[in-house]
Amino acid sequence: MKHLKNIRLIVLAILSSAFFINCSTAQNPIYNQSIEESMIKALEWQEAHPIMALAPTDWTNGAYYVGVARAHKATKAMMYMAALKNQGYWNNWQTFKRLHHADDVAISYSYLYIDMTDRRRNFVDLEPTKKFIDAHLYEPDAWKEGKDKSAMGKTILWWWCDALFMAPPVINLYAKHTKQPKYVDDMHKFYIETYNQLYDKEEHLFARDMRFVWTGSKKDMKEPNGKKIFWSRGNGWVLAGLALLLEDMPNDYKHRSFYENLYKEMAAKILSIQPEDGLWRTSLLSPESYDHGEVSGSGFYTFALAWGVNNGLLDKAKYTPALKKAWNALADCQHEDGRVGWVQNIGASPEPASFDSWQNFGTGAFLMAGSEILKLDNQ
Template identity: 80%
Template sequence: MNKTILSLFAIVLLLNCSTAQKVTESQQAIDKTQIKAAMIDALEWQEAHPIIALAPTDWTNGAYYTGVVRAHKATGDMMYMAALKNQGYWNNWNTFSRMHHADDVAISYSYLYIDKADVRKNFVDLEPTKRFLDAHLYEDDNWKAGNDKSKYGRTILWWWCDALFMAPPVINLYAKQTNQPKYLDDMHKFYMETYNQLYDEEEQLFARDMRFVWTGSDKDTKEPNGKKVFWSRGNGWVIAGLALILDDMPEDYKHRPFYEKLYKEMAAKMLAIQPDDGLWRTSLLSPESYNHGEVSGSGFHTFALAWGINNGLVDKKHTPAVIKAWNAIAKCQHADGRVGWVQNIGAFPEPASADSWQNFGTGAFLLAGSEILKLE
């Protein structure tokens, strides 16, 4: 094969990392050494190219460093721990500032992990996390009171589905590490509010917020193909959050069966609608709207599904589909380590490109890789 043909082949891959292709035995195989190297490349590139949407403690960094946590947990590589400790130290272990906004405590997942993993006592200051959670769960708020009547449905604490990744895993882990089950009970209370408001039992997917909850009105939003609007990354936030929650939730917790059932429903749905090339589109039920793979949603789905296989909640017969997803995600990584094809910050299906990247996309990449490494 001459250099011209090789160059053309590389250009085709760059234009769309998820070009449909028949799955072969080689595509189903995984090279764990290669995966670990790709994950380190992603970490190094992201650490060298920090991005701040609101602050170093914002939700984008919270999601990214959750991926770093899981990468360290899976590999034990101290490069991940160095990155975790560095950001926690420079953040002074603070959350972001909006005490009733679930996004702003996502960063504490990394703090809690460092605190558990570090042999030194009092290296991590968990007081800012406690202060946030106490205000978040127990102080009055307009959303809790149902005073916001906007089209978004801001009448509950966690009115958008993304919130189910941001706060519940932190609250769950905090309850576990501090041995205070009351936090877990209150997490469940607010989780159920979101579930009751946004979960579509027919489609077994979550609407992003009340703008996309179909009520049968002609004014409701639907895709051009007549399907309801279900955002890939939004549902990725939920199912990845479920995997994180179940990973730390006590086996005998009274409400655990609810979370396992919800996880299994969503996992079955994600497997049923996975495109042939492995990557989910930004609009789950209208893939033709933006007919290319997207890495952040796909990364979260892949993490969650691989976690399910590794923990006995998804049948191992689905392992090839999950490996196919990972191999497609891996093709979206640039040679320098940057993870492309990530939809920018948003709240509904939009396109991505080979050059679009976000730190939470790197987090999704690391999350996926962390569980793919455990597949047998």
Template identity: 60%
Template sequence: MNKVFLIIVICLGLSACKVSQKTLAIDRNATEDAMLKALKWQEANPIMAKSPTDWTNGVYYTGVSKAHQSTNDRTYADALKSMAIKNDWKPWERFYHADDIIISYSYLYLNSIGEPGVKLEPTVNIIKDHLYKPHEWKNAQKEGNEPEEKNILWWWCDALFMAPPVIVSYAQQTNDITLLKEMDKYYAETYKLLYDKEEHLFARDTRFLWRGNANDKKEGNGKKVFWARGNGWVLGGLALLLNDLPKNYSNRPFYENLFKEMSQKIKSIQHEDGLWRTSLLYPESYNHGEVSGSGLYTFALAWGINNGLLSKAEYQPAVLKAWNAMLACQQGSGKVGWVQNIGADPGPATADSWQNYGTGAFLLAGSEVLKL
């Protein structure tokens, strides 16, 4: 039986998950069992923000895809196939919005493993339309509470998880490098707009940029606002993107360097209990761990180790500490708690707060921890 040494974790009452310094050996089966329980609970308790093909389900089923890839357990593939058939293999309705594309990652995964009956035409159409079709969205037209400076396609950092991995997956399966070049252009726009080169973190959107005026948003300690899940979207998205990006692709060094730079920062601000706080630079604002952001970081850091971009000696202790803390936030039913609700900035979570994307992040993390 394969075993790795992990940090034992306990969850005390309604407090956030705590880590003791005692170590025990936990086998692969325990991780696989936790992942499968999470899947079964989530399948029995479906939830989505707006549609079965919205971004919340898209993130969840991305986690299911990676769980199947790591375990080869048909239960995950069956869940993916059932979802895809119910959705008639379609993404959601807004071709111009990155959030509506991520569900197609699951369809492309099923295609990559040779699952019979896959229908990719809707996915192909939304990818091509998203990248090339004119729309007023690309001309700074706003909807609802969006920032005034929405003047690029991917104007919020979450988008870097929602669209680029799908584009790269499809480009890899079709050997279409022109799609990668178009992705590079849009990714560079987001990087230039939102990446803080001093903190090595992304602002969620332009509302959180510092421009030296009195209206700049600040945390209670005077620092910039950097949202855990927002940066988790970026770092987790980079791991997915790099996994399928050709090794000899001309712009790959940019993505690798960004991944390593962000990874170093994220590891440096991990809390002693293993989980990250929703406000990365003002952890005391909500002084408890949060699973969706932490899950995305755990997935990304473990992926970096497994693919030779991060030092195993340096990063594995952080990954194992985080994964054990996440296990302690899973209830006996399989439900994964301590997930911040849908939002765009730091906020609270509780032992009973959950979302399907939190389960997806849990499965993503487990899928790479297994490979350690």
């Protein structure tokens, strides 16, 4: 592991030098070097400080490398592609092992991106991704069959809202890459189950799981201010996932309007509750519970809303000021050495963060946000 880390750092250092030489000669008059420099610093620090919850192929790395892929797509800086190829190669292009669990295929977004972007050397093995997707969608398990009666509501495949970032964009991208639209239809079937179970049509937000869905009972979980509990990062997962889905979904797909409408509805809600300092709190309807900004949820929102402006789904004049405020606040959360702080730890509900708290998926959210903020002035 130490040998691999040293190789990674050497490669990144070489590519970083080349990147900044190229930046200094860029001719694009709207090129924003400070944003790209912040993104590169975040990548360098994260690559030098690997972390995982379960394994190199787990969801935390999956989300981080989605950010790396989006950063490469926006900038074409080879430093990002080097990091992507390095992790894919040493992962042997594997997913994680729980074939029924959406989290464990998130890493495949990066594999698909590499294969679609640089196919000259037939570098990527997508067979493990195909094996996972086929088992995930078509093989029976306890959740699909409604046999797990826990309080979280594990009676559908994607019973927690985070899942809508982890698996659907991968399945959708796989369908696009392999030209097999049947996978989109099967993805949609399970997405609708989650929507019907967890989406609050009054608040236009997702409950994290069934524990937080209001039923009208006195036992319903609520914030001290009496409002429903909506977790920032949980809804960030959903909104960022919707942007990824819409980017790769065929324009003429029969259910596309459902995803566009859901995206716009959530986007309007998220904009309406943005705090004055630019960063969303971990509890969306009770910002006073933890009265400080949080980077992972805010990074996903910044990415998703900027994507909507850049792709004509959201009004530029209405959203751009809020997005620039959000990015400036995100940038202020980055340490001098590149580490991205103020990231809530792994969890399933609103909790506090701190200047020193970090996670790789928080860096991924930061990179995703920067990748779309870079494009704002092009519109």
